[in-house]
Amino acid sequence: MRAAYAIFRKDLLLELRGREIVVTLTVFSFLVLTVFSFSTEPGSPAPREMAPGILWITFLFAGILGLGRAFDRERESGCFTGLLLAPCDRMQVYWGKCLSTLAFLMVFQAILWPIFGILYGYSPVRGIGTAWAGIILGDIGFVALGVILSAVTIHARGREIILPLLLLPLSLPVLVGGVRVLTLALAGGSGAEALTWIGRLAAFDVIFLVLGSVLFPLVVEE
């Protein structure tokens, strides 16, 4: 995993220097959550009831934005080719990009979490373990899919449109699972049901990661 770690470290270094991805995602998500919270009559219970869905949709759109930015860096000066020419298993390139994208998503989500609590009237510590288990597992599945699709579309014309068109429908299992776990966590609902959904999310992750690892070396060649 030497090459995967090198890619992860390089991405972190670039992000620490520019803070481009995390800041962009946080500002974008903050705006989306704020607009949604003001979109209904004052005192209406609707925003609170819809909060888990709103948060996950925000995560997905912000995630697409983040993937785009992360791969723009690889596109500049042809750096993605540099990764593919490295004498390592190309699966490691996939794992490296997955690790760094996952780290960026989790950092911005951790910043957003208390803001979400304030805007939608939830205690940030209520059901936090279950909620974050769902968020992390959902992120892994999303990133596993997103990285391979970003690699496929990296040189495509109109990739800003193609990526969401491909990624959003395929991410539906993640969205459904993530929303269910978050709803149960915030409502303090049955632990058994939340665990079932967490198990399903973990199963999606395994499937997406295995598929991604196998397909990535095949789809990145011209």
Place this chain on the structure above:
Amino acid sequence: MEAFLKAEGLVKRYGHINALRGIDLQVDRGDSVVLLGPNGAGKSTLLGVLAGRVRPTEGQVILQGETQGKTLGKSALARSLTGYLGHSSLLYQGLTARENLLFYGKLYGVEDSAERSDEMLNFMGLWERRDDKVGGFSRGMEQRLSIARSLLHDPQLILLDEPFSGLDYQSSRAFAHALRQLRDGRRTLIIATHDMAAVEDLGDRVTIMNRGRILHQEKIPLETSGSTPGNIIDLYAKIIPGVKK
């Protein structure tokens, strides 16, 4: 003795476009081959296939006796033997020169990559600028750093695609000087260029391509006429239709 690099029947199609139409090429260890040809001749595609970046539609590449798979590009071992300098520098603009080399060193599994990076920065005359971001480099400096990147893992086969493009005269000569130092009999070079003056300077053999085919191969110095740039242009004009001297 078996050739160090052998390409057999290479064909590459992009949709209905035939970029390569049956390329056969043999290069011995330590040779330096200059590829000439007009834009669209297939030089970059050929180098891309040899580098393992582009998958051939038909044919195969044999490097150091090892046949390279068609479905997954070159093997990791073959990639470790190859250094590639393409049209793009493959360098991260937000990292410094040294950070770029350290990253590629780690990626390529170079032992003691810090020491090797410093050695290459010195070799390419970039030591003073080692801590500057690549985004602030001139084209010539970026190109020199790019060749440092491609040589970092001490490759046996060096593939250079238009290495002089975008360089001013001074940078171009400095770069040619660095390339001459690589012709040590151990490394094999394949250089695609439009620079006729570079042919005699850098090549043991000139290979002229057009429309995805190799049309002519000849040792340097040219047997019939000598290898002044003027004579190489004459040869090129004779082989490529429509070229005026």
